[in-house]
Amino acid sequence: MLKDYFKFAFGSISHRKLRSWLTMIGIFIGIAAVVALISLGQGFKQAIDKEFEKIGTDKLFITAKGGFGPPGTNAVVQITKEDLRVVRMAGGIENAAGFLLENSKVEFEDNVGFFQVQSIPKGEGRKLLAETQSLIVKEGRDLRDNDRFSVVVGINFVEKELLGKNLRLRDRIKINNKEFTIIGILGKTGDPGRDNSLFIPEDILRDVFSEPDKIDTIMVKVANVANIDTIAEKIKNDLRGFRNVKKDDEDFDVQTPEQLLGSFGDVINIVQSVLIGIAAISLLVGGIGIANTMYTAVIERTKEIGIMKSVGGRNRDILLIFIIESGMLGAIGGLIGVVLGFGLSYGVELAAKNIIGTNLIEAYFSYYLFFGALLFSFVIGAIFGVMPAKQASSLQPVEALRSK
Amino acid sequence: MNKSIIKLENVWKVYKMGDTDVKALQGLGLDIKEGEFVAIMGPSGSGKSTAVNMIGCLDVPTKGKIFLDGHDISKLSESELAQIRGRKIGFIFQQFNLIPTMTALENVMLPMIFQGVDENKRIARAIQLLELVDLGERINHKPTELSGGQQQRVAIARALANNPEVIIADEPTGNLDSKTGTNVLEFLEKLHRKEGKTIVMVTHDANLSKIAERTEFLKDGRIVKSLSNHR
Numbered sequence: 001m002l003k004d005y006f007k008f009a010f011g012s013i014s015h016r017k018l019r020s021w022l023t024m025i026g027i028f029i030g031i032a033a034v035v036a037l038i039s040l041g042q043g044f045k046q047a048i049d050k051e052f053e054k055i056g057t058d059k060l061f062i063t064a065k066g067g068f069g070p071p072g073t074n075a076v077v078q079i080t081k082e083d084l085r086v087v088r089m090a091g092g093i094e095n096a097a098g099f100l101l102e103n104s105k106v107e108f109e110d111n112v113g114f115f116q117v118q119s120i121p122k123g124e125g126r127k128l129l130a131e132t133q134s135l136i137v138k139e140g141r142d143l144r145d146n147d148r149f150s151v152v153v154g155i156n157f158v159e160k161e162l163l164g165k166n167l168r169l170r171d172r173i174k175i176n177n178k179e180f181t182i183i184g185i186l187g188k189t190g191d192p193g194r195d196n197s198l199f200i201p202e203d204i205l206r207d208v209f210s211e212p213d214k215i216d217t218i219m220v221k222v223a224n225v226a227n228i229d230t231i232a233e234k235i236k237n238d239l240r241g242f243r244n245v246k247k248d249d250e251d252f253d254v255q256t257p258e259q260l261l262g263s264f265g266d267v268i269n270i271v272q273s274v275l276i277g278i279a280a281i282s283l284l285v286g287g288i289g290i291a292n293t294m295y296t297a298v299i300e301r302t303k304e305i306g307i308m309k310s311v312g313g314r315n316r317d318i319l320l321i322f323i324i325e326s327g328m329l330g331a332i333g334g335l336i337g338v339v340l341g342f343g344l345s346y347g348v349e350l351a352a353k354n355i356i357g358t359n360l361i362e363a364y365f366s367y368y369l370f371f372g373a374l375l376f377s378f379v380i381g382a383i384f385g386v387m388p389a390k391q392a393s394s395l396q397p398v399e400a401l402r403s404k
Numbered sequence: 405m406n407k408s409i410i411k412l413e414n415v416w417k418v419y420k421m422g423d424t425d426v427k428a429l430q431g432l433g434l435d436i437k438e439g440e441f442v443a444i445m446g447p448s449g450s451g452k453s454t455a456v457n458m459i460g461c462l463d464v465p466t467k468g469k470i471f472l473d474g475h476d477i478s479k480l481s482e483s484e485l486a487q488i489r490g491r492k493i494g495f496i497f498q499q500f501n502l503i504p505t506m507t508a509l510e511n512v513m514l515p516m517i518f519q520g521v522d523e524n525k526r527i528a529r530a531i532q533l534l535e536l537v538d539l540g541e542r543i544n545h546k547p548t549e550l551s552g553g554q555q556q557r558v559a560i561a562r563a564l565a566n567n568p569e570v571i572i573a574d575e576p577t578g579n580l581d582s583k584t585g586t587n588v589l590e591f592l593e594k595l596h597r598k599e600g601k602t603i604v605m606v607t608h609d610a611n612l613s614k615i616a617e618r619t620e621f622l623k624d625g626r627i628v629k630s631l632s633n634h635r
Binding site: 001004011012015303304306307308309310311312313314315316317396397398401 | 457460463482483486487489490491495497501502503505506514515517518519520562565566
């Protein structure tokens with residue numbers, strides 16, 4: 001019997017094609033938006049997970065907490081070479097290194113641009129950085145300890161004409177008015193920030209930018225992953241003593257990749273919920289559209305309802321027929337919306353890869369999302385169809401038959 | 405004498421039209437025996453249609469009792485009435501009342517769907533009925549593709565779908581020319597004679613009523629005269 005009701009519903013939907021399409025547009029726009037946002041949000045989270053996997057679970061990151069002290073106090077909190085020395089003494093550490101980031105004027109021939117310049121430490125520290133930041137030279141060579149005014153450039157400098165034209169090995173560029181020679185070109189890192197960056201020896205960067213002590217991030221590789229939390233606590237404790245700050249009042253952060261991941265995840269969740277909330281409003285509007293169409297259908301088909309009742313249709317049969325019809329309006333709209341939504345998110349992924357050059361934005365597909373969205377749109381349609389269906393089912397057969 | 409299949413006892417139907425009460429039926433009494441062919445006649449406004457709606461369980465009385473097969477149906481809920489209608493009564497309307505978006509076959513199957521008849525049985529029965537009314541060639545046509553006479557024959561096939569005991573025909577030839585009208589009446593006659601169906605037919609045409617075994621004359625919502633047609 002239910003199968004027949006689905007057939008009835010499909011019959012009446014296809015009989016009133018234009019109106020059905022217009023009604024379904026309201027649903028499919030909403031579903032497409034929601035599906036695209038969920039797909040991209042999940043994809044982004046997965047991509048970030050992958051990034052952190054690349055970094056490895058045996059790393060710690062130490063950064064300064066932005067200093068928000070009252071005016072007159074040392075408003076800018078810094079981490080310095082001294083802190084790195086303290087960290088190195090903590091024990092259980094295989095390697096620790098720091099780096100600095102500066103935004104700088106960069107010149108090549110007549111072209112000028114502003115780019116991020118990162119320091120590369122000497123010795124073992126260089127390996128640690130290369131490992132955590134996926135810095136792999138694909139042409140030329142890596143920086144060496146005795147290099148001075150040599151620079152390794154991100155891939156976009158040789159592919160995207162960031163400085164007027166594409167740079168080549170042995171080209172000379174000026175960073176903060178000092179001349180450097182390109183000795184190496186990095187492969188794609190997947191992080192557009194790094195693909196647009198320049199890498200120079202740490203001591204040279206300190207000279208050129210007059211930063212004798214500051215460090216932006218200290219990276220630590222622990223000897224044994226199992227001890228990572230204990231080592232993090234030990235470093236925190238040592239740094240508190242050295243910097244003379246109280247517990248819970250630290251002016252620095254010691255974070256594991258998982259903690260970083262967690263805080264990233266929180267931000268993404270909040271942004272995603274707000275966006276999905278906005279998209280859901282269009283679903284509500286779509287649902288009201290379905291209710292409106294169904295009310296019209298009840299009025300138009302009053303006589304049909306009377307006929308059905310006269311040949312034995314009970315109130316609940318009529319109720320079911322109308323709810324199924326409105327549910328189907330929702331589900332068909334939803335199906336188009338789901339397909340469109342996934343299409344949209346794959347489009348965004350493609351655009352992000354080709355235009356921005358990031359691997360972080362990727363579409364995520366799952367059957368749960370697919371069928372979940374479909375079921376959800378059927379339920380929306382059915383819910384908004386309940387009131388009109390009730391009206392249809394409660395019609396008196398004699399009155400209904402009399403209508404034109 | 406056959407047992408009574410439909411019995412109305414002192415049935416009243418009062419409609420509210422604004423501030424005034426319209427008394428469509430005023431103490432109607434009627435007894436229809438199993439296998440009878442009864443015609444109900446009367447001028448317009450005499451309450452014929454209201455009476456036939458009561459007999460067909462389409463409506464419930466304001467006052468009085470209606471017995472179908474010995475059971476009082478005047479107090480039943482709409483859904484219970486719908487079940488009884490679907491099983492025991494077949495309607496033939498003046499306006500044919502076919503569902504325009506469905507084919508002839510689907511229209512005939514509709515009453516069986518509501519009774520939960522299995523799909524294969526339903527199709528076989530509907531085809532058989534459409535062949536019975538000489539429409540075996542037109543089962544996949546929609547009502548708009550059929551003539552008035554053909555539509556009414558589809559309606560007759562639909563009325564027979566669940567093999568009901570009673571056929572109610574409300575001015576069945578009212579929208580047809582006399583030739584096709586006669587054709588439809590012959591079908592009713594055949595159903596009565598060969599299948600032993602109880603038929604209640606409303607008409608305002610004295611000639612048509614002669615086909616019935618008995619004619620009840622209605623005026624102001626009650627029976628004023630009863631006539632046996634000896635054939």
